[in-house]
Amino acid sequence: MKAKERMAIARQMPVEMTPQERVKNFDEIVEGYSESTAILEAERCLQCKKPTCIKGCPIHNNIPGFIALLREKKFEDAYWELRKTTSMPAICSRVCPHEFQCEGSCIRGKGKGQSVAIGMLERFLVDWMVSNKKALHTECALPGDKKVAIIGSGPAGMTVAYWLSHKGIPCTIFESLPVYGGMLTVGIPAFRLPRDIINAEFDALKSCGVTLEHGVVIGKDKTIEDLKAEGYDAIFNGVGAHASRKLGLDDEENTEGVLHGVDYLRRINLGEDLDLGKKVVVVGGGNVAIDVARTALRYGSKDVFILYRRSREEMPASPGEIHHLQEEGVNIEFLAAPVKIHSENGKLTKVECIRMELGEPDDSGRRRPVIQENSNFMIEADSIVPAISQNVDHTADEGIDVDLMSWGTYNTDAQTLQTSIEYMFAGGDNVLGPQTAAKAVFQGKVAAESIELYLQGKNLKEDREFVCDQIDW
Ligand SMILES: Cc1cc2nc3c(=O)[nH]c(=O)nc-3n(C[C@H](O)[C@H](O)[C@H](O)COP(=O)(O)OP(=O)(O)OC[C@H]3O[C@@H](n4cnc5c(N)ncnc54)[C@H](O)[C@@H]3O)c2cc1C
Numbered sequence: 001m002k003a004k005e006r007m008a009i010a011r012q013m014p015v016e017m018t019p020q021e022r023v024k025n026f027d028e029i030v031e032g033y034s035e036s037t038a039i040l041e042a043e044r045c046l047q048c049k050k051p052t053c054i055k056g057c058p059i060h061n062n063i064p065g066f067i068a069l070l071r072e073k074k075f076e077d078a079y080w081e082l083r084k085t086t087s088m089p090a091i092c093s094r095v096c097p098h099e100f101q102c103e104g105s106c107i108r109g110k111g112k113g114q115s116v117a118i119g120m121l122e123r124f125l126v127d128w129m130v131s132n133k134k135a136l137h138t139e140c141a142l143p144g145d146k147k148v149a150i151i152g153s154g155p156a157g158m159t160v161a162y163w164l165s166h167k168g169i170p171c172t173i174f175e176s177l178p179v180y181g182g183m184l185t186v187g188i189p190a191f192r193l194p195r196d197i198i199n200a201e202f203d204a205l206k207s208c209g210v211t212l213e214h215g216v217v218i219g220k221d222k223t224i225e226d227l228k229a230e231g232y233d234a235i236f237n238g239v240g241a242h243a244s245r246k247l248g249l250d251d252e253e254n255t256e257g258v259l260h261g262v263d264y265l266r267r268i269n270l271g272e273d274l275d276l277g278k279k280v281v282v283v284g285g286g287n288v289a290i291d292v293a294r295t296a297l298r299y300g301s302k303d304v305f306i307l308y309r310r311s312r313e314e315m316p317a318s319p320g321e322i323h324h325l326q327e328e329g330v331n332i333e334f335l336a337a338p339v340k341i342h343s344e345n346g347k348l349t350k351v352e353c354i355r356m357e358l359g360e361p362d363d364s365g366r367r368r369p370v371i372q373e374n375s376n377f378m379i380e381a382d383s384i385v386p387a388i389s390q391n392v393d394h395t396a397d398e399g400i401d402v403d404l405m406s407w408g409t410y411n412t413d414a415q416t417l418q419t420s421i422e423y424m425f426a427g428g429d430n431v432l433g434p435q436t437a438a439k440a441v442f443q444g445k446v447a448a449e450s451i452e453l454y455l456q457g458k459n460l461k462e463d464r465e466f467v468c469d470q471i472d473w
């Protein structure tokens with residue numbers, strides 16, 4: 001096919017559940033591609049000589065490579081091409097903010113064009129492997145004599161376990177919660193990431209000899225020094241960022257009807273039936289705010305809206321998720337922020353807000369919101385859910401003295417992810433701040449390589465395959 005013909009093929013849109021239907025359940029909204037649709041979409045790829053998509057993918061998957069195999073109907077080979085670099089294609093293909101990562105860098109998406117649907121093609125391959133009952137993992141290596149403790153079962157910890165177990169290094173994952181998967185399980189709702197997909201990853205890890213222990217809070221039930229004394233030769237710290245950042249308003253922590261974003265989602269995802277009432281105000285512009293609003297709708301709240309202090313252009317949430325949110329009937333009040341919580345008998349009644357306007361760009365490059373004086377207005381509400389980011393919870397560090405950055409993330413070597421404690425490596429949200437699954441996966445891969453070199457007594461900076469190049473992100 002000539003490039004002109006490829007350019008003429010329109011992006012293939014997946015089948016989706018209607019908004020009316022989907023707000024009544026937690027089933028997955030987007031259907032995977034059929035074989036013919038996947039091949040047609042794969043034909044859109046120009047096989048660029050300098051593929052910009054690879055750089056945009058935090059894991060650096062060989063995107064044109066797997067697409068070329070897919071369109072030749074070599075589905076199994078295409079899947080294994082992906083597997084060379086990624087530990088969890090089933091998850092990343094569903095939750096990655098592709099518009100900002102691989103697809104955001106695809107040459108076909110420049111200007112008014114539409115990028116190749118890289119995420120949907122990746123998902124097609126995993127779905128094809130599952131429906132054709134193919135093994136999703138390669139053989140594991142026989143266990144050696146050094147062992148590693150992994151704190152936290154999110155994508156960073158899962159990835160370290162994946163790579164190390166394939167190198168014959170026995171690992172145990174210690175997870176404080178009763179479930180595994182970190183924010184994939186207790187943050188992202190099931191209608192975006194079905195739980196059987198996450199469970200399948202843990203089944204595969206177990207079959208590779210990884211030991212899983214839940215309900216163990218490192219720093220309380222046992223310390224990092226205890227783990228060392230128990231004979232673990234190295235530790236990977238992947239505790240993520242689970243402490244909700246507060247708005248800083250009076251009575252924010254002791255008013256009924258105020259619940260913070262990831263705390264709300266964690267409780268819901270652990271099975272609590274939490275009713276936020278009829279009218280819910282969610283504060284924030286990222287994926288957490290959007291997931292809170294969409295979850296509240298599914299739990300019966302009728303009038304849910306989001307308050308965001310900047311404009312649509314600055315919203316960090318994935319455009320696809322914003323589109324789904326608005327289809328489901330959630331309005332976003334842009335350029336507005338809460339300034340006071342009003343309550344009666346300790347129960348929230350109203351949220352006082354103020355209008356903002358955009359000033360000069362701040363350090364993040366986004367235009368800074370500036371208060372419009374005397375623009376206060378009131379919103380009656382049953383609940384307010386601030387979802388304005390998370391900090392790292394350092395319970396795990398009890399009894400140790402480890403270097404931190406000024407904003408509370410672990411200070412690690414930029415190339416190797418080694419912390420100031422020689423035997424401890426860290427990666428994912430606890431190093432980058434709240435970010436994405438794919439970035440946690442990539443850091444997990446870097447840390448796994450560092451741990452392997454460390455256990456072999458080798459120089460961590462020489463002859464590496466993976467180097468932490470987060471500056472590109
Ligand atoms: C609501 C929400 C929506 C999101 N949507 C997306 C999305 O669409 N796309 C995307 O790419 N990313 C998304 N993310 C971000 C993504 O989930 C995270 O970047 C990713 O999970 C970080 O991985 P991690 O392994 O570093 O940490 P986590 O996934 O946070 O895992 C850390 C684990 O460590 C455990 N832990 C913490 N302290 C201890 C301790 N002391 N002892 C033992 N265990 C401990 C925690 O319980 C947790 O299970 C979202 C996040 C949230 C909250």
Ligand code: SF4
Binds near residue numbers: 106
């Ligand atoms: S940038 Fe887009 S068109 Fe080019 S190789 Fe990557 S996916 Fe294909």
